[in-house]
Amino acid sequence: MTEKACTLTEARERILKKVKRLPCETVDILKACGRVICEDIVLARDLPPSEISLRDGYSLSSKDLTAGGSSEGFELVGSVTAGDAPCFDIEPGTAAKIATGALLPGRADSVVPYENVKIRNHRIYPTEDVYKGQFVLKPGSIAKKGDIVVRKNSILTPMAVCSIVDCGRAFVRVVRKPRVGVVVTGNEVVEPDHRGSVQQVYSSNRYFLETLTRSYGGDTISMGICRDDENEIASVLKASHGCDCVVISGGTGKGEHDHIRAAWKAAGIKTVFDGVLMHPAKGTGCGWKDGTLYFSLSGNPLASGIAFVEFVSVVLLNFSGVDISVPPTLEARLTDEILVKKSGVPGFFWGKATLINSEIFVTPILPSGENLLGRLSEANCIITIENGRAVESDDWVSIQPICLGNNIGYLSFLS
Amino acid sequence: MTEKACTLTEARERILKKVKRLPCETVDILKACGRVICEDIVLARDLPPSEISLRDGYSLSSKDLTAGGSSEGFELVGSVTAGDAPCFDIEPGTAAKIATGALLPGRADSVVPYENVKIRNHRIYPTEDVYKGQFVLKPGSIAKKGDIVVRKNSILTPMAVCSIVDCGRAFVRVVRKPRVGVVVTGNEVVEPDHRGSVQQVYSSNRYFLETLTRSYGGDTISMGICRDDENEIASVLKASHGCDCVVISGGTGKGEHDHIRAAWKAAGIKTVFDGVLMHPAKGTGCGWKDGTLYFSLSGNPLASGIAFVEFVSVVLLNFSGVDISVPPTLEARLTDEILVKKSGVPGFFWGKATLINSEIFVTPILPSGENLLGRLSEANCIITIENGRAVESDDWVSIQPICLGNNIGYLSFLS
Numbered sequence: 107m108t109e110k111a112c113t114l115t116e117a118r119e120r121i122l123k124k125v126k127r128l129p130c131e132t133v134d135i136l137k138a139c140g141r142v143i144c145e146d147i148v149l150a151r152d153l154p155p156s157e158i159s160l161r162d163g164y165s166l167s168s169k170d171l172t173a174g175g176s177s178e179g180f181e182l183v184g185s186v187t188a189g190d191a192p193c194f195d196i197e198p199g200t201a202a203k204i205a206t207g208a209l210l211p212g213r214a215d216s217v218v219p220y221e222n223v224k225i226r227n228h229r230i231y232p233t234e235d236v237y238k239g240q241f242v243l244k245p246g247s248i249a250k251k252g253d254i255v256v257r258k259n260s261i262l263t264p265m266a267v268c269s270i271v272d273c274g275r276a277f278v279r280v281v282r283k284p285r286v287g288v289v290v291t292g293n294e295v296v297e298p299d300h301r302g303s304v305q306q307v308y309s310s311n312r313y314f315l316e317t318l319t320r321s322y323g324g325d326t327i328s329m330g331i332c333r334d335d336e337n338e339i340a341s342v343l344k345a346s347h348g349c350d351c352v353v354i355s356g357g358t359g360k361g362e363h364d365h366i367r368a369a370w371k372a373a374g375i376k377t378v379f380d381g382v383l384m385h386p387a388k389g390t391g392c393g394w395k396d397g398t399l400y401f402s403l404s405g406n407p408l409a410s411g412i413a414f415v416e417f418v419s420v421v422l423l424n425f426s427g428v429d430i431s432v433p434p435t436l437e438a439r440l441t442d443e444i445l446v447k448k449s450g451v452p453g454f455f456w457g458k459a460t461l462i463n464s465e466i467f468v469t470p471i472l473p474s475g476e477n478l479l480g481r482l483s484e485a486n487c488i489i490t491i492e493n494g495r496a497v498e499s500d501d502w503v504s505i506q507p508i509c510l511g512n513n514i515g516y517l518s519f520l521s
Numbered sequence: 522m523t524e525k526a527c528t529l530t531e532a533r534e535r536i537l538k539k540v541k542r543l544p545c546e547t548v549d550i551l552k553a554c555g556r557v558i559c560e561d562i563v564l565a566r567d568l569p570p571s572e573i574s575l576r577d578g579y580s581l582s583s584k585d586l587t588a589g590g591s592s593e594g595f596e597l598v599g600s601v602t603a604g605d606a607p608c609f610d611i612e613p614g615t616a617a618k619i620a621t622g623a624l625l626p627g628r629a630d631s632v633v634p635y636e637n638v639k640i641r642n643h644r645i646y647p648t649e650d651v652y653k654g655q656f657v658l659k660p661g662s663i664a665k666k667g668d669i670v671v672r673k674n675s676i677l678t679p680m681a682v683c684s685i686v687d688c689g690r691a692f693v694r695v696v697r698k699p700r701v702g703v704v705v706t707g708n709e710v711v712e713p714d715h716r717g718s719v720q721q722v723y724s725s726n727r728y729f730l731e732t733l734t735r736s737y738g739g740d741t742i743s744m745g746i747c748r749d750d751e752n753e754i755a756s757v758l759k760a761s762h763g764c765d766c767v768v769i770s771g772g773t774g775k776g777e778h779d780h781i782r783a784a785w786k787a788a789g790i791k792t793v794f795d796g797v798l799m800h801p802a803k804g805t806g807c808g809w810k811d812g813t814l815y816f817s818l819s820g821n822p823l824a825s826g827i828a829f830v831e832f833v834s835v836v837l838l839n840f841s842g843v844d845i846s847v848p849p850t851l852e853a854r855l856t857d858e859i860l861v862k863k864s865g866v867p868g869f870f871w872g873k874a875t876l877i878n879s880e881i882f883v884t885p886i887l888p889s890g891e892n893l894l895g896r897l898s899e900a901n902c903i904i905t906i907e908n909g910r911a912v913e914s915d916d917w918v919s920i921q922p923i924c925l926g927n928n929i930g931y932l933s934f935l936s
Binding site for chain 2: 135136139140149153154155156162187188189190191192205206207208209220247248249250253254255256257260261262263264265266267268269271272273274275276292293294295297298299301302303304305306307308309310311312313314316317318320321334359361362363364405407411434435436437456461464465476477478479480482483484485486504508510
């Protein structure tokens with residue numbers, strides 16, 4: 107990590123060259139929603155496999171109809187309900203009672219609903235015209251044998267889960283979740299269950315980065331709090347076998363208490379980039395060793411969260427099988443101006459987006475002002491501002507919504 | 522359940538009168554993201570609690586400066602790193618080495634970064650003007666003692682999790698998740714691990730409704746597959762103690778094999794509504810007993826999914842502490858026309874939404890055509906069409922995005 111800072115685009119390109127989708131695993135279909143499937147799901151038989159009644163009524167053969175229905179009526183010869191395998195044929199001049207979802211008996215091709223017949227002496231008389239095939243679901247009309255019902259590489263929706271079960275499958279192959287090690291560094295950092303002295307700070311960045319990791323589909327491995335000690339950090343990094351990605355917070359500066367660069371070197375991690383032309387999070391670093399990506403993020407959540415979304419989230423999504431190079435963006439109306447320093451680098455600001463009458467508004471959360479912590483707590487997106495562009499209230503800006511750890515969470519944005 | 526069908530608005534109003542937010546529970550902060558918090562989180566001490574250095578450099582007192590810095594320089598008398606409790610004062614004419622994040626020693630009020638000093642004979646000489654308070658984070662400048670850092674009733678974002686840990690909390694009170702029983706009915710229904718005969722169908726609706734329940738923040742309780750038998754269904758319903766909500770699929774018709782109404786009566790469930798003026802899912806029913814809401818949905822996922830989103834999702838969100846009466850909507854451009862029957866009731870269609878250059882496009886998934894199952898698998902939203910409105914390609918329509926069970930899932934919509 108001794109290179110010059112690179113551009114955001116260059117940083118992402120270098121990362122994406124290192125990331126391959128992870129191998130597949132078999133999961134219970136109830137755990138597959140939202141994950142990327144590794145196989146085509148092909149229907150093994152027509153759906154429905156045979157002719158099925160769409161109504162409660164009577165099944166008969168249209169061949170036995172005279173114009174407008176048979177004046178002699180049809181003799182009732184049996185009954186079929188859903189789940190039955192009817193083992194009889196409809197003889198000419200007869201009909202069988204049938205339930206919605208039931209298979210048609212042999213020779214029957216049409217269904218007359220209850221409300222469209224009169225019954226007399228165990229015979230039925232249709233009261234309206236009957237056309238061939240009415241109220242019958244044809245074999246293969248929902249999908250045909252050999253149809254690809256869910257395509258390999260797609261993200262499974264609830265409806266895709268439903269379709270997979272319709273194919274008789276209770277388990278499915280999906281891309282494995284990435285395993286992400288989270289390391290926090292700093293002599294001043296303590297766990298929140300500890301009563302912190304005035305010189306200590308709680309490891310909020312650890313919980314923040316673990317929460318973000320889970321929200322973007324990763325599993326987390328807590329790798330503790332390291333002292334500001336090169337050997338201690340290097341030892342923990344060497345122990346990160348099995349992680350697809352390791353995120354380290356703090357110690358990214360170039361002072362004598364910043365040991366990340368030395369520890370990476372000691373652990374044999376090669377630099378992918380060291381510093382990015384962006385604000386904040388310009389000190390973000392990325393390294394690589396034996397198939398594991400390492401990210402060095404600021405100890406300040408305001409910057410580490412932005413670096414997480416801009417780089418780590420993209421990595422986790424690609425590991426998970428989602429081909430994406432930039433976090434998805436939406437357009438929103440700014441409620442307040444943002445004074446952008448003419449720094450010539452892309453600027454990122456936390457924002458609170460709200461959906462009002464199907465339009466998205468976003469309020470920037472600026473570092474100056476009262477109760478920054480309280481205002482930041484409401485952040486649900488990142489506002490991205492192009493190099494040196496000035497933005498005023500009412501301007502349209504691009505926002506990147508933040509994934510939340512629980513799905514009702516999407517409402518913090520959309521409600 | 523013998524009433525006339527009511528309007529969608531009336532149905533929602535009746536339901537919402539029955540739903541109260543669930544009680545609170547204490548959870549690990551790592552499991553709290555996306556849930557609704559039941560308490561204000563108040564900062565117990567200023568953040569930072571004392572003056573902290575923002576740079577690696579030297580701490581000194583501005584009182585000891587002559588204009589433009591002291592020409593005699595400052596004697597170096599000690600060193601403070603992050604996590605130390607400095608137990609000395611800066612005597613006049615002296616300075617102490619300091620690290621980013623470290624507490625300022627007594628009497629010090631400013632920090633001069635390394636790059637802005639020259640060092641000679643154990644003395645430092647600032648090379649640039651020093652102003653009082655520079656590179657020092659003031660007590661309470663991030664938030665003050667007594668500030669509400671996270672407000673009761675808000676949905677916890679990753680940043681809110683971070684702020685709660687900054688307050689020293691590792692556990693937090695959130696609204697309990699709703700427990701949802703899922704019952705599937707039908708003699709023809711079998712589990713997908715069973716090799717279904719031609720007259721059988723797999724219980725895809727069960728997996729669909731359980732996946733949707735989890736996606737909208739509920740826990741599921743699988744209550745099995747009931748035969749089309751009034752007593753069997755009534756027994757299962759009576760056994761649904763502890764569920765906040767029970768969803769029953771199939772048997773909603775009025776035929777002799779549809780036992781839901783009779784079973785509800787036998788189980789002592791009172792009707793909230795029976796039928797809704799909408800298409801599809803007009804047969805949707807809702808009942809109420811001892812604090813539990815019961816929903817009777819179509820056995821056809823195409824209709825049951827729409828009823829789930831329009832009614833059950835709203836109930837689950839309100840149980841979870843989100844005050845919402847209608848699923849959130851966004852505006853999208855239609856890629857194909859929808860031929861709407863002039864039925865005079867609101868129409869709902871499954872759709873596949875895609876984000877292209879920050880604009881949302883939606884393709885309707887219409888029941889006619891090849892491989893309906895395959896096309897439905899890609900559904901990630903519901904298109905809502907007002908009563909009898911005709912919609913053409915390129916028109917703007919309202920869509921309701923579907924929550925997915927895993928958070929990367931939101932990308933099936935946004936990517």
